[in-house]
Amino acid sequence: xxxxxxxxxxxxxxxxxxxxxxxxxxxxxxxxxxxxxxxxxxxxxxxxxxxxxxxxxxxxxxxxxxxxxxxxxxxxxxxxxxxxxxxxxxxxxxxxxxxxxxxxxxxxxxxxxxxxxxxxxxxxxxxxxxxxxxxxxxxxxxxxx
Numbered sequence: 001x002x003x004x005x006x007x008x009x010x011x012x013x014x015x016x017x018x019x020x021x022x023x024x025x026x027x028x029x030x031x032x033x034x035x036x037x038x039x040x041x042x043x044x045x046x047x048x049x050x051x052x053x054x055x056x057x058x059x060x061x062x063x064x065x066x067x068x069x070x071x072x073x074x075x076x077x078x079x080x081x082x083x084x085x086x087x088x089x090x091x092x093x094x095x096x097x098x099x100x101x102x103x104x105x106x107x108x109x110x111x112x113x114x115x116x117x118x119x120x121x122x123x124x125x126x127x128x129x130x131x132x133x134x135x136x137x138x139x140x141x142x143x144x145x
Contacts, residue, residue: 006107008132013100014143016077022143023092023103024049024074033138037131049074054081060127090132103139105132 012019022029027047034041039057046052052072059065068088070081079092090107107128 004109006126006128006132008105008129008136010103010133010136010140011097011100012103012136012140012143016094016096016101018143019094019101019103019139020074020076020079022139023079023094024052024072026052026054026072029139029142030054033135033142035131035134035138037134044069046072049079058131060131103136105136107132 014022022033025048026043031041034056037059039059041056042054044053044055050073053069054072055067055069057065057067066083066088067085068081069084070090071084073080073082077094081090083089086109088107088109090105093104093106095102095104
């Protein structure tokens with residue numbers, strides 16, 4: 001099995017501290033910026049920053065749906081979600097950029113082996129990158145409003 005990685009990046013017209021606060025807000029901001037690829041979203045514990053546990057179904061395709069139960073850790077520059085049900089880890093890194101910020105979403109997981117793994121490594125990162133680009137676009141729009 002090989003590690004699979006999907007990366008998306010977006011500029012956000014807000015200072016890094018505001019972006020981190022928004023990304024770490026699983027009660028108000030997160031449900032507001034999720035795309036239609038996320039369903040059954042709920043906060044199980046906490047709601048803001050480290051110690052939060054949230055759950056959702058991620059619809060990578062019509063037939064590929066992953067049930068995520070994410071343990072969240074956050075600090076001044078990143079928010080990390082580690083799925084209890086798999087090796088899936090998504091990290092949102094926020095860096096200053098001019099008058100705003102650059103947000104990089106990186107998701108990694110241990111992919112399948114064999115021919116299925118080949119197709120997963122080839123196509124899954126592109127699809128997940130599109131999902132993250134839409135989520136980050138929603139974040140940017142929310143913080144610029």
